[in-house]
Amino acid sequence: MSEIHQAATAEVDYSRKWFAFTAIGISFVTMVMSMSMVFVALSAIAEDFEVTLRAVTWVVVVQALTISALMMPMGRLADIVGWKRIHLVGLVLFAGGSLFVALSPSFWVLIVARVVMSAGSAMGQSVGTAMVVSSFPPHERGMAIGSQTSAVAIGGVSGPILGGLVLQVMPWEALFLMLVVPIAIAFVAGYFLLDENKMRPNRSSERSPFDWGGAILSGVAISLLVVTINNPLRLSWASPLLAGCLLVVVVLLAIFVRWELRYDRPMLELRLFRDRVFSLAVVTRLLGFMGTTATLFLMPIYLISFRGIAEGAAGGVLFLTSFGMGIAAQAAGRLSDRFGPRPFSMLGLSMVLVTSLPMAFLGRNTPIPFVMVMLLISGLGSGFFNVPNNSLILGSSPASALGVVAALTNLTRNVGNVFGQAIASGVVVAAMVAQGFDIPLDHIGDNPGAGGAFLDGWRIAFLLVTVYTSIALVLAWQTKPRAAAAAVVPETVLSPAESPGRS
Structure with missing residues (x-):
């Protein structure tokens, strides 16, 4: 990095970094909370609109579809027109979509409203990470990502708990109406506390065409x-x-x-994948989330449907995963800033690997305290892996592409979750059907044969988790960041003609 670029970086004012993080963090907590909260409301929505449970799954599917489809385009658009602008427009769409959902007169109008709401969420997620990282000095990038991950963990664990409490006394519409309040606070805070010039001091005045x-x-x-x-x-x-x-x-x-x-000005500069650190870290991220999501997806079925534990008690057990992730994310962020991200990414994957084999052999009589310890360790491993891995990817990208690359890290996480959940559910269902048990999951606890078939599928699913995580661990070991990747490359370093691989 030249002396000019060092001087430009040194002149950036980071004194209001926590104010900026608060504005962004409120939106993160609320958006993630809405994603986890909607599962609690599915049965009530299906009953209210008189649709089948299979049809009501589209409430979740359109969310995953919209967010995944728009994540990278919105990240690139934000790089062009401004992160703050996309963030604030996303908050307006999210709040408007939430109101639209609550007031929907029919099920298919609700689905359209969910698309609007999810589009706003995609806009917020696409720029949130980039804004958080840019609000902190480069040597505190890990702490910034760790704080963001903690906000995500808080949203993830509070959604089902708050949703369950609200549904005991109010209709499902109240869940979506109450989301408007924190989003309105986030909008006001973002409008007054976020400064595009401080987050992107070297931003080019030339506006690139959108791809x-x-x-x-x-x-x-x-x-x-x-x-x-x-x-x-x-x-x-x-x-x-x-x-x-x-x-x-x-x-x-x-x-x-x-x-x-x-294309001269591509949405995603694919030549970034020529960078060994960048490409290995992205593949590691995909495999890592394929492994960690299986626990989040299958464990509620094991506890509630198979073991017969009450939903409230099961929620308390599952809380340990998010609790561990939040604690580890904070620690991993600060430690990776000081000692480098690679050791802690490997530590996190090792912890997930250590728990996946015992998880594969859980049974009907496995002590619940043992399951709780496994979930806590798995959550700690997820936090220790996620933050350093994210830091590696962002640290290997030019600042001019930080928005779309940050969106890519979130998209990779989402795709890993979709793949991991689909494979886990497919394996369990295939094992049960092969043994003649094509029955609802809430019956597996009462039928010994079905319970045994479920455990057979469970075992195969977690053995596959062991495979994903082992490969991810090897790739993380191979990912050796260069000393020069300690900070995000300034925007002015890469002109269009000098982007990676172009000549």
């Missing part, structure tokens, strides 16, 4: 992939329709890659 081709291709490909993996129509995985959808996804992604490599 509509790349945005459309990636959006369609990711949307089709999310729908196919979620398989909302419950088609056989050997179905020609699913195979055809996956083939179309591959073709679209191939066209997207070709387009991005030829």
